[in-house]
Amino acid sequence: MVRIYKILPRTEWERAQTVGRFEGSAVDLADGFIHFSTAAQAQETARRHFAGQAELVVLEVEADDLGAALRFEPSRGGDLFPHLYGALDAGQVRGVTEAPLGEDGVPQVGVAA
Numbered sequence: 001m002v003r004i005y006k007i008l009p010r011t012e013w014e015r016a017q018t019v020g021r022f023e024g025s026a027v028d029l030a031d032g033f034i035h036f037s038t039a040a041q042a043q044e045t046a047r048r049h050f051a052g053q054a055e056l057v058v059l060e061v062e063a064d065d066l067g068a069a070l071r072f073e074p075s076r077g078g079d080l081f082p083h084l085y086g087a088l089d090a091g092q093v094r095g096v097t098e099a100p101l102g103e104d105g106v107p108q109v110g111v112a113a
Helices: 010-019 026-031 039-050 063-069
Strands: 003-009 056-062 070-074 080-084 093-098
Touching (some): 003 010, 010 056, 039 056, 056 063, 063 070, 063 080
Antiparallel strands (some): 056 093
């Protein structure tokens, strides 16, 4: 089992729960897929893309639950990042945790690599 993680504003997750699916954040919609990170990548993703942003949550999803719509593709530095080509069903989310800002202004995602 491989767990993957999506960092997003709490308000976007609350909206997704209301409609039953997450279609993606603005950057996801622009890129044509939902960006995820592995446990080893999540904290660096938080630092690079979410520094200074409060009220974030981290969704935990089982990669196998997403089927063929999930692809691991090369990104920064050649690392393979999980990309979901399609909506994320809210029922596929296995856990949701807070990502409070650390003293350095970087959200603390709290996932173990």
